[in-house]
Structures are given as C-alpha cells and as structure tokens.
Amino acid sequence: MKSIYVGNIPFSVTENDIRDLFGAHGRVVSVKLVEDRETGRFRGFGFVEMDDADALAAIEALDGKDMGGRTLKVNEARPREPRPRR
Template identity: 55%
Template structure:
C-alpha cells in the first residue's frame, strides 16, 4: 500500500513526512526521490502505510492540506509505467516528421 504525496517543499525530509503520516497509522517506508544531478528532492514522495484503512484516512485528511507553505496533493500511488517503451514508433523525438532533408 503506497501513497503518492506531491507538491512538497524542497526542504521536506523523509523524517518530516513520517511524522505527519504516523498520525494516521503505521508508516512502513517513506521514499523521497532526489534529482540525480543535484541531489535535491524532486518535490514528491511515496509513503507506505500499514493498512488500507490507514492509507485512506491519511489521504482523506491530507489531500489539499497546507503544509510548509504548499497545498499537498495526496492520493493512491499508481503503478510505475514501463519507461523503456518509446511509444513513438521509433521516431526518436522528431514528432513523426520525416527525417529527410531537402537540400535544393
């Protein structure tokens, strides 16, 4: 059971999130993804709760709540999509346009 928490302040720590969510039940794990290049938090997190009832209570209480100057976006996390598929049929970023150039 995982919850997505978005619109977070960049100063938020995993410990901060754990403290907020433990008001609604058992917090299993908090993941706070960081940017690979800068190491800064990316502004969202995933929180695992002990039961679905605890998860629901946290979502209902915290979605839209103001925290650290931001209105939180809190909902059930969606399964991660496979990022390997290009979905573009091999056009590699040219938006379907022909890669041929006219030199005339």
C-alpha cells in the first residue's frame, strides 16, 4: 500500500472528485483532504492510498495535470517529520 501526496488541489474539489480522478488508474483505498484545524477550511492538499503498482501509475499520469486551472503536484508521500512543540 502506498500513500500519495496530492498538492495544489482547487478549493472547490471534493473527496469524490479525487477518488474518481485516481480511480481511473486503479483501486483507491482511501482519500483524505486536509483541513485547517482552526477554521475547518480545506488547505489545498491531501493524501490518497492505493496499491503499490496502481499508485505508481497514478503518480506518473497525474503529476503536472491541470485540474480546475491548477497544476496538480502528485508524488509518493514522505513520512511526517517531527516538529518541535510550541
């Protein structure tokens, strides 16, 4: 299972839109669009989980693709780096 980072997503997009877009390249296990903790507004990026081979095909096909006038940034998600507490 691979986690894919998807950035520069138009703010009008829904989880179903992303599921449909990535579903054209294989089975989508999950979609998570990230929201701001304080405002609850979508932050313009998210994560998609897919099987390994499907994920690689989706990354190859969708990185740089135009969606709603914005160029998607699609790559394999990196583990979250620890941040110092405030």
